[in-house]
Amino acid sequence: MEQHQNPWRFESASIPYENPWIRVTERRGLNPAGxxxxxxxxxxxNVAIGVVAMDEEQHIWLVGQYRVPLEAWSWEIPEGGGPHGEDPLIAAQRELLEETGLRARHWRPVVKMHLSNSVSDESGIVFLAQGLEMGEAEPEETEQLAVRRVPFEEAYQMVKDFGITDSLSVAAIQKIRLMMLEGEL
Structure with missing residues (x-):
């Protein structure tokens, strides 16, 4: 694949804002036009982590919560974050347990993506979790969650009808659908 050099020439950088989850960097210099x-x-x-937890009947678990930046309720696959350097599988196992109470015997990555590469460096990975066992959910104190078990086709229809708009969820559900069509599941 062809590689290109950065057309920007940065002369300075500052960090006008930082908290435990993000850091904002502002760079000044010359744009590609000079x-x-x-x-x-x-x-x-953190790396964004998602999990499509699918049982033997091809049902998956969705998590609903109010998303403050959107000022709206959102249905999603179980999601969270894992610190850079942590094995993403460990983070996925932790998030699935926290949000749904589920543990899985079989895991495989199905999606890796950059989530908004024009303004952020956020990357994400989604795992397919199978061989599920139910336990007790352990949500974080910042989360007030609703959990639903739905047929996969219902979740796929929610994506098609814009009932699920979260980027990791949309990409993962569409990827799982493609895997089903290609006989990989």
Whole structure:
């Protein structure tokens, strides 16, 4: 694949904001046309983690919660974050247990993606979890969750009808659907 050099020429960088989850960097310099410009980047301190937990009947678990940035309720696959450097599988196992109470015997990565590469460096990975065992959910204190077990086709229809709009969830559900059509599941 062809590689290109960065057309921006940055002269300075500052960090106007940082908290435990993100850091905002503002770079100043010359844009690709040679004119003065700025570029802001949101650095995420965690890798986004998602899990499609699928049982033998091809039902999956969805988690609903109010998303403050959107000011709206959102149905999603179980999701969370894992610190850079942590094995993403360990983070996925932890998030699935926290949000649904489920443990899985079989895991495989199905999606790796950048989530908004024009303004952030956030990356994500989604696992398919199978061989499920039910336990007790352990949500974080910042989460007030609703959990639903739905037929996979219902979740897929929710994606098609814009009832699920979360990027990791949309990509993962569509990927699982493709895997089913290609006989990989």
């Amino acid at each position: 004119n003065p410009g700025i570029y802001g980047t949101v650095h995420f301190k």
